[in-house]
Amino acid sequence: MLIHGPAFTALDVNHIQALRDCLVLVDDHGWIRRVLTSNDQDFNQVLTLGRQKQQVRELTAGEYLLPGFIDLHVHAPQWAQAGLALDRPLEDWLNKYTFPLEAKFSNLTFARQVYRSFVHTLLAHGTTTAMMFGTIHLKSNLELVEQCRQQGFRGFIGQVAMDNPDQSPTYYRDQSSVAAIKASESFIQQVQKTAGADDLVTPVITPRFVPSCTAPTLAGLGRLAAKYDLPIQSHVSESNWESQYAIDHFGMHDANVLDYFGLLTNRAVMAHGTQLTAADMKLLRQRHASLAHCPISNVYFGNGVLPVHYLLQNHNQVGLGSDISGGYSPSLYPNIRQAVKSSRMLEDGVDSRQAVTERGVKNSRITIVNAFYMATVGGAQALHLKSGQLKAGYRADFQIVKAHHSFIPLSSLDAFERILYQTTAADIRSVYVNGHLVYEN
Ligand code: GUN
Ligand code: FE
Numbered sequence: 001m002l003i004h005g006p007a008f009t010a011l012d013v014n015h016i017q018a019l020r021d022c023l024v025l026v027d028d029h030g031w032i033r034r035v036l037t038s039n040d041q042d043f044n045q046v047l048t049l050g051r052q053k054q055q056v057r058e059l060t061a062g063e064y065l066l067p068g069f070i071d072l073h074v075h076a077p078q079w080a081q082a083g084l085a086l087d088r089p090l091e092d093w094l095n096k097y098t099f100p101l102e103a104k105f106s107n108l109t110f111a112r113q114v115y116r117s118f119v120h121t122l123l124a125h126g127t128t129t130a131m132m133f134g135t136i137h138l139k140s141n142l143e144l145v146e147q148c149r150q151q152g153f154r155g156f157i158g159q160v161a162m163d164n165p166d167q168s169p170t171y172y173r174d175q176s177s178v179a180a181i182k183a184s185e186s187f188i189q190q191v192q193k194t195a196g197a198d199d200l201v202t203p204v205i206t207p208r209f210v211p212s213c214t215a216p217t218l219a220g221l222g223r224l225a226a227k228y229d230l231p232i233q234s235h236v237s238e239s240n241w242e243s244q245y246a247i248d249h250f251g252m253h254d255a256n257v258l259d260y261f262g263l264l265t266n267r268a269v270m271a272h273g274t275q276l277t278a279a280d281m282k283l284l285r286q287r288h289a290s291l292a293h294c295p296i297s298n299v300y301f302g303n304g305v306l307p308v309h310y311l312l313q314n315h316n317q318v319g320l321g322s323d324i325s326g327g328y329s330p331s332l333y334p335n336i337r338q339a340v341k342s343s344r345m346l347e348d349g350v351d352s353r354q355a356v357t358e359r360g361v362k363n364s365r366i367t368i369v370n371a372f373y374m375a376t377v378g379g380a381q382a383l384h385l386k387s388g389q390l391k392a393g394y395r396a397d398f399q400i401v402k403a404h405h406s407f408i409p410l411s412s413l414d415a416f417e418r419i420l421y422q423t424t425a426a427d428i429r430s431v432y433v434n435g436h437l438v439y440e441n
Helices: 043-052 076-081 090-106 108-124 138-151 177-193 215-228 240-250 254-260 278-287 295-301 308-313 332-348 368-382 412-422
Strands: 002-012 015-026 032-037 056-058 063-067 069-075 127-133 154-161 201-207 232-236 268-272 290-293 317-320 398-402 428-433 436-440
Touching: 002 043, 002 368, 002 412, 015 043, 015 368, 015 412, 032 043, 043 056, 063 412, 069 076, 069 268, 069 290, 069 317, 069 368, 076 090, 076 108, 076 127, 090 108, 090 240, 108 127, 108 138, 108 428, 108 436, 127 201, 127 368, 127 428, 138 154, 138 177, 138 201, 154 177, 177 201, 177 215, 201 215, 232 254, 240 254, 254 268, 254 278, 268 295, 290 368, 295 332, 308 317, 308 332, 308 368, 317 332, 317 368, 332 368, 332 412, 368 412
Parallel strands: 002 056, 002 063, 069 127, 127 154, 154 201, 201 232, 232 268, 268 290, 290 317
Antiparallel strands: 002 015, 015 032, 063 398, 398 428, 428 436
8 A cells, every 4th residue: 555645754752754755665564664655766667557457546735644643541431521520629529530430340241432532533633543541341441452453553552550448439430459359350351362463452450540559469460561561541640639638548649659569660651640759750751651641631730831842852751642531632642732732831820910031940941843753753753663653664543633724825744733733623534543544525
């Protein structure tokens, strides 16, 4: 398969490459074999041959090829309540809305309906990979695995562990630490047993967050992560209440708690982090653990803005997450925009009664390129995937978007910026995962 047309891909955190006219060659196993431009001697020859064999997807006027987005943090069951109850604080929202909803996933038919719609919706927004929380229900989680495989979506999926009776309701919690760890291990084994060659799904160790888990459960999950060499997902320093909970109950920051139990590895992806201290951030760096920045969710629950510029400058690993349903949008496009907007407010400050010099945090703004980098390369690196870039040896995970009509001539960088600010699901024409066309609009 070949795709022919203009494309954008991140080169590094501050730069994109605008390919005006390129030819992306994909092999039979779903890897990019070459990315040719018209400067390559055999460009015309390869294009002509591909056309003769009718293997070329020709982009039409206004269409662009981009890497598929990687949503680093999302709760699949919460798709059923996206956009609800965002006027409540986190602990209230969990107890009044989220736990009752997630408890409904004991019903497999309900789970199938929600998960089928959710995976389809992610693809329809140009997301080709996501790291997802399921619920505590093993069978429903396996249904989410099945939906990813059937629809051709790359899923990192976790059986949620939450056994702390103080913070989890009786109707929705693991019955004991032993039960929580056993369910996690069964889920891992089931996913591995049913996996095909080069499977799209990876199981993930998933302690919900420090308040939800007892110490024996955190310890047991740390051992499982090491035994199976698997990724880990959780929430870290996500709000004032949550950060204080770890300090009150463990006498240390939650990043240290997770680290103590072997849960802050180089395969760990920790969501939010708005309340992390500079020392916590350093610890994450030392462990090569990643952060999933969820800028829309943070507006509601974060009690602060994640200092993304600081983190990127200090070489912390950061990707982007929608955090459905702490965030209301299943698309990374509005999250890219919110990441930029929140950073601008952090830099300028928000209280105009304060002196200009004291209002904000200097050097906090990020660019649209930084945000695009997080949604592609940042996510791929966090998941140890060769994807997120249009580059030989990388996964053929793509989205094709149609740019809005322009009445004025645009530079490549202008065209890129406009795509990121204006694209909606209606503009996403096709999505490919592993070189397979998995969504068409
Ligand atoms: N912390 C623990 N559980 C959750 C959840 O479901 N969503 C968010 N945003 N934070 C959490
Ligand atoms: Fe979350």
